[in-house]
Amino acid sequence: xxxxxxxxxxxxxxxxxxxxxxxxxxxxxxxxxxxxxxxxxxxxxxxxxxxxxxxxxxxxxxxxxxxxxxxxxxxxxxxxxxxxxxxxxxxxxxxxxxxxxxxxxxxx
Numbered sequence: 001x002x003x004x005x006x007x008x009x010x011x012x013x014x015x016x017x018x019x020x021x022x023x024x025x026x027x028x029x030x031x032x033x034x035x036x037x038x039x040x041x042x043x044x045x046x047x048x049x050x051x052x053x054x055x056x057x058x059x060x061x062x063x064x065x066x067x068x069x070x071x072x073x074x075x076x077x078x079x080x081x082x083x084x085x086x087x088x089x090x091x092x093x094x095x096x097x098x099x100x101x102x103x104x105x106x107x108x
Contacts, residue, residue, distance in 0.1 A: 001027060002053040003106050010047045018105075027054075027105055033098040034082060038090035042081065049073050050106050073103050 001024065004012040018024060031054075048070035057064045067089075072081045080099035082092040094102060 001055065004051045005107065006047050006049055006051070012051065023105060026101070030094070030098050030102045030105070034089075034092035034094055036084075036089045036092040038088060040091040042083070042091050044072060044081070044083075046072070048083075052106065071102070071106070073099060 001018045003016045003018060004014070007013050018027070050071040050073075052069045052071060054067045054069065055064045056067065068085045070083045074080065078096045078099060080094040080102055082094065084090060084092065
């Protein structure tokens with residue numbers, strides 16, 4: 001997984017790659033908790049806090065597939081909103097507990 005944190009001037013910071021198995025497994029668990037609503041297009045007024053690119057290998061004989069996620073951490077209610085470029089996912093939300101876990105993984 002590649003992670004870029006958005007800086008205060010709305011530019012992207014350096015790309016950090018997460019490859020250790022334990023962290024990737026924790027990310028998978030958190031992403032399974034996202035409540036996806038594929039047909040919703042939210043209007044969000046600020047730039048995302050984090051852009052993450054996940055690399056999925058479904059078959060050893062096929063190239064890996066990339067999915068991009070734009071992630072916003074809500075200060076008001078400590079939840080998270082996610083927009084995925086995977087049309088099966090679309091827009092998603094995470095509750096407080098899982099948003100905190102995701103934030104700790106991505107922003108540590």
